Amino acid sequence: MKIAVFSTKPYDREALDEANRRHAHDLTFFETRLQPSTAELARDFEAICPFVNDELSAPVLHTLAGGRVRLLTLRSAGFNHVDLEAAGELGVAVARVPAYSPHAVAEHAVGLILSLNRKFHRAYARVREGNFALHGLLGFDLHGKTVGVAGTGRIGSVFARIMSGFGCRILAHDPYPNEEVAALGAEYVPMDKLLAHSDIVALHLPLTPATRHLIDGPAVAGMKEGAMLINTSRGGLVDTRAVIEGLKSGRIGALGLDVYEEEEELFFEDLSDTVIHDDVFARLLTFPNVLITGHQGFFTREALENIAETTLANATAFETGRGTFHRIALDPRDD
């Protein structure tokens, strides 16, 4: 198929070119983001391959469907950036990469926890300055602590297993409890109980209208005093302003983010020579107990290879009717 790849970075191109040796699609790489002002670029392609911060809103989809586009083959698991109803009405099929490496994201979440707890980010800078003092670096044993896992699907279940290996007690919340997680001895509880009793809260659920700002002011107020909050899922799950208030009051003892509500304007680009205009993000950067990574949870060699393979295999399956086509249904439990 003639496929337009948007938001392309050199590592995407490398992985997709390699996978395309098996699929032989006609790939055109655009560095730009897909948004209303760039959608015209894509009209003559049969398929679009977008990433997480590309815009697949109704206006963009209208432009695409007005041309030759019949397929969106997302190179991501999350699909909150796609107006699925509009795509359905316009006859544009949408496929994603449901599970490319749950380990990549789960392990990144664990990395954030270990770094925030033992202050690796601060220790690294200190030691390079010849400062070997330990004040301010005091952590706690993970062993015996309670970890709340909100969302126990592919990533959350791997995360729960790793944390269980540290000797943590697992509280879980998910409308569809996972037997593998229950078998770890995890207790499924309502969200307010999870927040009230967890020393560490990790979010591993999709962003939907129902989960937007799941962690808002009242949720922060209901957290255990000094708890750590980890979000590697989607920025919109967290009301950033409420979390900043929680950090200021000490209710939130540490915050690890791999995603941010307004990340479209920031992440994946080198902005080191520019002024950041997002004051909320800038405020987050001032806290010593906040660690932010720029949406790199997925970024392992294994994950990139799997993403490229499944993304192109979806296009092949769509075109030929052979192989698995990972269609996104309106209800994500249907796929």
Ligand code: NAI
């Ligand atoms: P999944 O679909 O396997 O699991 C999500 C789970 O969340 C499901 O079990 C679902 O029942 C549950 N859930 C839905 N609503 C909930 C609610 N209100 N409360 C509690 N649980 C709820 O998804 P997967 O693969 O585990 O991914 C989780 C999220 O991680 C994705 O939606 C995506 O946004 C994010 N992600 C982030 C990446 C990164 O690079 N930082 C990479 C890949 C995914």
